[in-house]
Amino acid sequence: MRAFEYARPTSVDDAVRLVAERPDAGFIAGGTDLLNLMKDGARAHDCLIDVNALPLADVVERDGVVRIGALARMREVAEHPAVRRAAPVVSEALLNSASPQVRNMAAIGGNLLQRTRCGYFRDVGSPCNKRVPGSGCPALEGQNRAHAILGVSDQCIAVHPSDLAVSLLAVDATVLTQSPARARRIPMGEFHVAPGATPDRENALGHGELIVGVEIPITPMAATSRYLKLRDRATFEFAVVAVAAALEMNGNVVRDVRLTFGGIATKPWRSPEAEAALRGRPLTGATIAAAGQALVRGAVTREHNAFKADLVQRALDGHLRDLAGVQ
Amino acid sequence: MDITLKVNGTEHQLTVEPRVTLLDALRERLDLTGTKKGCDRGECGACTVLADDRRIKSCLTLAVMHEDSAITTVEGLAPEGGLHPVQSAFIRRDAFQCGGCTPGQIMSAVACIEEGHTGSADEIREWMSGNLCRCACYANIVVAVQDAAQEVHR
Numbered sequence: 373m374r375a376f377e378y379a380r381p382t383s384v385d386d387a388v389r390l391v392a393e394r395p396d397a398g399f400i401a402g403g404t405d406l407l408n409l410m411k412d413g414a415r416a417h418d419c420l421i422d423v424n425a426l427p428l429a430d431v432v433e434r435d436g437v438v439r440i441g442a443l444a445r446m447r448e449v450a451e452h453p454a455v456r457r458a459a460p461v462v463s464e465a466l467l468n469s470a471s472p473q474v475r476n477m478a479a480i481g482g483n484l485l486q487r488t489r490c491g492y493f494r495d496v497g498s499p500c501n502k503r504v505p506g507s508g509c510p511a512l513e514g515q516n517r518a519h520a521i522l523g524v525s526d527q528c529i530a531v532h533p534s535d536l537a538v539s540l541l542a543v544d545a546t547v548l549t550q551s552p553a554r555a556r557r558i559p560m561g562e563f564h565v566a567p568g569a570t571p572d573r574e575n576a577l578g579h580g581e582l583i584v585g586v587e588i589p590i591t592p593m594a595a596t597s598r599y600l601k602l603r604d605r606a607t608f609e610f611a612v613v614a615v616a617a618a619l620e621m622n623g624n625v626v627r628d629v630r631l632t633f634g635g636i637a638t639k640p641w642r643s644p645e646a647e648a649a650l651r652g653r654p655l656t657g658a659t660i661a662a663a664g665q666a667l668v669r670g671a672v673t674r675e676h677n678a679f680k681a682d683l684v685q686r687a688l689d690g691h692l693r694d695l696a697g698v699q
Numbered sequence: 700m701d702i703t704l705k706v707n708g709t710e711h712q713l714t715v716e717p718r719v720t721l722l723d724a725l726r727e728r729l730d731l732t733g734t735k736k737g738c739d740r741g742e743c744g745a746c747t748v749l750a751d752d753r754r755i756k757s758c759l760t761l762a763v764m765h766e767d768s769a770i771t772t773v774e775g776l777a778p779e780g781g782l783h784p785v786q787s788a789f790i791r792r793d794a795f796q797c798g799g800c801t802p803g804q805i806m807s808a809v810a811c812i813e814e815g816h817t818g819s820a821d822e823i824r825e826w827m828s829g830n831l832c833r834c835a836c837y838a839n840i841v842v843a844v845q846d847a848a849q850e851v852h853r
Contacts, residue, residue, distance in 0.1 A: 378700065378717035378763055404759045407720070408740050420717065422764055447753075471829025472814075473807065474741060476753045477760065608828040 373410050380422040384550050384584060390421045392552045392580025399423050399582060401443055401479035404470075405486040413496045414487070414503055428481075428584055431455065438588045442481030442548075446470065446536070449480055458543075458590045461597035461616050465539035468601045471608050481583035483536045484547065484563070485575065489610055490530035491515065501527045502571040517676035518612070523638035524672050528571030531635060532564060533610050535601060538634035540586060541642050542616035543594040551581035564639035574639075593620040593628055600691040601634070602683065611635035613684045615691045624698070626650045631663070631688070636671075636680050643667045646688070655696050657689070664688050702766050706731065707775025717763050722746045724762035725772060733773040733802045737831075744830030747803040748772050754810035756829070773802035776809065785809050785847040792843035796834035804830045808844045817848035 381387045391397045397419040400406055409415035428441040433454040440449055449455055450466035470478065492498040492510045499508035511519050511529050519529040540560045547558045564575050577583070588594065597618035603609040614634035620627045629650050633641040645666035653659045664685030671681050693699065704711050706729060713728050722739070725731045725748070734757060737745035741759040748757045749771040776783040785808045788794070795801045807830045811817060816826035823844050824837070832840065 373718045375716060375718055378761075380764075400761075400764075402759075403761065403764070404741055404756075407759055407761070410718075411739065424764060471741075471744070471756075472811070472816075472826055473744065473747055473754045473756045473829045474759070476750075477755050606828075607825055 373407070374413075374416055376417050377419040378422065379419070380425050382425045384426055384428070384582065385552075387421050387423050387426060388550055388552050388580050388582050390419075391582075394419055395579065397421060397580075401482045402445070402474075402477045403482075404474050404478045405482065409487060409494070412494055414494050423582065433458070433590070436590050438590065440480055440586045440588070442583045442585050443479045446475040446478050446480070446483065447472075450475065455588070457595065459539070459588050459594045459597055461539045461542055461594070461599045461618065462536065462588065464599035465535040465601075465614075465616065468599065468607075469535045480536065480586060483534055484540075484583065484586075485577075486534055487574075488530035489533050490519065493530055502530060502567070502574075505570070505572050512674065515676065516674045518610075519674065519677050520638045521636050521668070521671040521673050521677055521680050522633075522641055523566040525567045525569065525571070525638075527569060528567035528638065529674065530567070530571070530638060531610075532574075532637065532639050533634075534640065535599070535611060535614060535634055537564065537640040538614055538632050539597075539599055539616045540588070541640045542597055542618050542630045542632040543588050543591075544630070545589075546587045547583055548585040548587060549577065549581050550584045551578055555584075556581075557587075560640070561642060566638050593618045593630065596620065596695070597630070598691065598695050600687055600694075602687055613680060613687050615684070615687050617688075617691055617695055619692070619695050621655070621696060624654045626653055626655055626659075631667070633667070633684060636684050645669065650692075655692065655698055660689050660692050661685070663692075700763055702763055704729070704762065704765060704770065705768070706770045707772060708769075713762075715762050717761060719762045720758050721748070721760050721762045721765055721770070722757035725757060725770075731772050731774055735799055735802055737799065737803075742831070743800065743803070744807060745800050745803040747806040747830065749806060749810060752810070752813065754807050754829075771806075773805055776805070783809065784850040785812070785843070788843040788847035788850070789840075792839050792846060793836075794839040794843040795832075795836050800830060800832045800834075804832065804840055808840075808847065811844065812848045812851050817844060820845070 646663040649663040735745035737743035
């Protein structure tokens with residue numbers, strides 16, 4: 373790891389100013405992804421601003437929202453009664469992420485900013501448009517079994533790895549940020565961006581802008597939300613396919629639904645088309661199948677990842693049946 | 700940077716570069732080589748220690764970030780010459796071969812038991828999943844954790 377300077381400010385104002393004034397400075401919270409990237413040479417900072425002394429670790433429920441401080445650890449959030457009550461999908465997504473040790477370390481803000489596990493991105497011996505813009509993408513014709521089929525471009529097909537982000541998107545969460553100039557509220561659906569022609573840009577944050585918290589609105593639909601994660605081994609692994617679903621039924625008719633997906637897309641993926649195929653209709657094998665087909669209609673598959681288009685439809689079918697208690 | 704690390708109840712003053720991981724500070728500066736360096740990427744769990752009684756991977760954090768933590772390594776689990784119930788159970792149940800992952804397994808098991816995640820063999824497997832064993836002693840590790848949990852919770 374290359375040498376860097378280090379500071380541990382105690383106020384948000386100081387922290388964002390210290391990063392904003394140096395182009396190669398960065399924030400460190402849990403460090404569980406950042407330090408690996410720096411050891412591998414996939415990312416370099418000449419200065420790290422440790423945000424762990426900032427007062428951003430609380431989880432509180434008030435005024436119809438659960439507000440999660442950016443420094444709350446994955447374990448605290450997964451176990452928190454207010455989170456489990458208001459948005460079980462978030463708790464389940466966290467408990468199905470990483471390992472118990474990392475869940476004690478990794479902060480909620482950093483989880484949303486973790487980088488893709490694409491092997492070409494993390495191997496500095498490979499070209500990668502995300503790491504070195506314009507250098508190329510070996511995944512397009514290479515080892516792409518783990519890669520995305522939705523939200524892809526001819527520059528990048530790397531999957532966004534965060535289970536938490538997929539779950540927050542399903543419950544209409546908002547990301548709260550602070551920069552030297554202003555505070556912002558960014559809806560989860562606008563926080564992450566697809567690669568397009570600029571795969572090095574993954575989210576709406578500016579340099580020196582810090583995530584200070586996440587807000588989950590308390591709704592009946594979010595309270596019945598669930599997470600399904602399919603992976604190559606039973607635990608401690610990233611998703612091959614993941615489905616977050618929030619469902620509100622009226623008898624056997626779907627009153628409202630949110631469907632978001634992980635493992636298949638370049639950003640946490642919501643499918644308004646799949647939701648529309650179910651909303652106002654009875655939940656049956658036929659309507660679920662129509663939703664699955666709507667989800668993958670725009671999919672672009674490659675040599676090794678075409679199976680994901682089938683697998684995600686079967687995952688959606690099983691998950692919705694479980695959630696609604698229908699056979 | 701001049702920092703103070705509290706490890707196994709003793710305060711140590713040392714000077715480290717910010718880039719030194721907690722793992723390297725423990726092993727290379729404080730000669731606490733019980734904590735092992737396996738993958739150095741947070742995947743194997745050999746470097747597991749307790750920070751304020753919570754298990755963490757010491758390769759994924761910087762020493763300078765732990766001035767306020769009380770660190771426990773495998774050397775500090777039991778008084779000199781004694782064994783923690785988890786250590787005894789690992790010996791009794793033959794829960795290792797080469798021993799490379801064992802300090803991390805033991806530290807993780809101590810926390811797993813403290814957290815209450817030992818209700819069944821499946822629960823232990825899930826909550827010990829952050830620790831890999833290259834010799835695949837998993838069957839005996841699960842039994843050792845069950846044994847130790849009974850003793851600790853008795």
